[in-house]
Amino acid sequence: MEKNCAPLRIGFIGAGRLACTLARAWANAGEIVVGASSRRAESVAALVARCPDARPFNTAAELVDQCDLVFVTVTDTAIEEVSNAIAWHEGQFVVHCSAACEIDLLHHAKQCGAEIGGFHPLQIFSDPEVAFLHLAGSSVAIEALGLLQLQLFRLASAIGMTPLTLRAGARLSYHLAGNFAASGLLALLLEAEELWEDCGFERRTALLALLPLSFGTLNSAAQLGLAKAVSGPVSRGDSEMLKRHLALAASRETGDQLYRELLVRLIQLANSSLRLTPDQVTELRAALNGAARRIIP
Ligand SMILES: NC(=O)c1ccc[n+]([C@@H]2O[C@H](COP(=O)([O-])OP(=O)(O)OC[C@H]3O[C@@H](n4cnc5c(N)ncnc54)[C@H](OP(=O)(O)O)[C@@H]3O)[C@@H](O)[C@H]2O)c1
Numbered sequence: 001m002e003k004n005c006a007p008l009r010i011g012f013i014g015a016g017r018l019a020c021t022l023a024r025a026w027a028n029a030g031e032i033v034v035g036a037s038s039r040r041a042e043s044v045a046a047l048v049a050r051c052p053d054a055r056p057f058n059t060a061a062e063l064v065d066q067c068d069l070v071f072v073t074v075t076d077t078a079i080e081e082v083s084n085a086i087a088w089h090e091g092q093f094v095v096h097c098s099a100a101c102e103i104d105l106l107h108h109a110k111q112c113g114a115e116i117g118g119f120h121p122l123q124i125f126s127d128p129e130v131a132f133l134h135l136a137g138s139s140v141a142i143e144a145l146g147l148l149q150l151q152l153f154r155l156a157s158a159i160g161m162t163p164l165t166l167r168a169g170a171r172l173s174y175h176l177a178g179n180f181a182a183s184g185l186l187a188l189l190l191e192a193e194e195l196w197e198d199c200g201f202e203r204r205t206a207l208l209a210l211l212p213l214s215f216g217t218l219n220s221a222a223q224l225g226l227a228k229a230v231s232g233p234v235s236r237g238d239s240e241m242l243k244r245h246l247a248l249a250a251s252r253e254t255g256d257q258l259y260r261e262l263l264v265r266l267i268q269l270a271n272s273s274l275r276l277t278p279d280q281v282t283e284l285r286a287a288l289n290g291a292a293r294r295i296i297p
Pocket residue numbers: 013014015016017018019037038039040041043044073074075076078082096097098099120121122123124125126
């Protein structure tokens with residue numbers, strides 16, 4: 001290990017789902033997890049119970065005093081206030097784990113001489129036990145410079161995560177990308193659920209029946225890339241079926257605009273897969289542009 005990357009004493013302010021998971025993973029990997037502070041003693045106890053050598057701290061100030069690297073893992077809206085209340089000092093590293101918030105929320109720590117950064121795991125932490133199993137193999141977006149960057153890369157690798165450099169100023173685009181990839185899928189499934197009900201099926205059976213299609217598509221995308229994973233009428237250049245789908249979408253209360261926007265992107269993907277002839281692509285685009293739109297009363 002490089003001299004600069006000597007092990008750090010790690011602490012967490014805010015002992016929630018993410019902190020419990022990361023603390024446990026680093027403790028398991030032999031890193032020095034000093035402990036945590038939080039609003040409630042029960043939360044701190046839950047974190048400490050997962051890390052053999054960690055201990056609870058009554059206040060953030062006491063914790064910070066014992067640490068080289070502090071993760072401010074409180075809810076996003078509390079990060080700035082929590083950081084502002086601490087007398088940080090030079091030589092310390094202070095990091096938050098939010099996707100959306102700028103690193104600058106930790107401006108007070110920077111003013112005090114600490115180095116600040118971001119460490120955002122691309123994983124869902126709703127259940128720390130499940131998240132713990134999925135950490136290895138997940139990516140983490142790191143926004144930091146110099147020694148802090150080296151250390152965060154090292155810590156990510158120590159628990160099997162893939163570190164990525166997130167450049168300054170890209171955080172909002174990064175967050176939106178994540179939103180499309182995560183909850184964006186749910187908006188599409190909501191539309192599919194409603195159509196499912198229109199078929200006369202019970203709505204509660206929709207996800208059971210439709211999700212294998214989603215998983216199959218996502219698996220294909222993981223293996224082949226987006227363009228080759230496209231299926232359905234667009235992938236076959238079937239502009240007649242596209243017109244029928246568009247007419248149905250225009251007759252419904254929702255989904256017309258959504259379907260049109262999706263088709264623009266799907267045709268772009270099918271075109272880039274080189275499976276369709278230029279004429280087929282032109283016909284698909286003509287079907288899309290020529291179809292009647294839903295009239296909003
Ligand atoms: N959950 C995810 O899937 C996920 C994924 C990636 C990144 N993140 C990021 O990770 C960070 C933590 O999220 P989380 O999901 O772990 O949240 P969480 O489970 O709600 O935990 C937040 C913790 O912070 C504590 N806290 C809140 N306000 C505080 C304050 N003013 N002073 C001290 N402690 C305070 C809470 O206190 P008590 O429990 O002590 O009351 C709780 O333990 C956030 O920045 C979030 O954006 C979350």
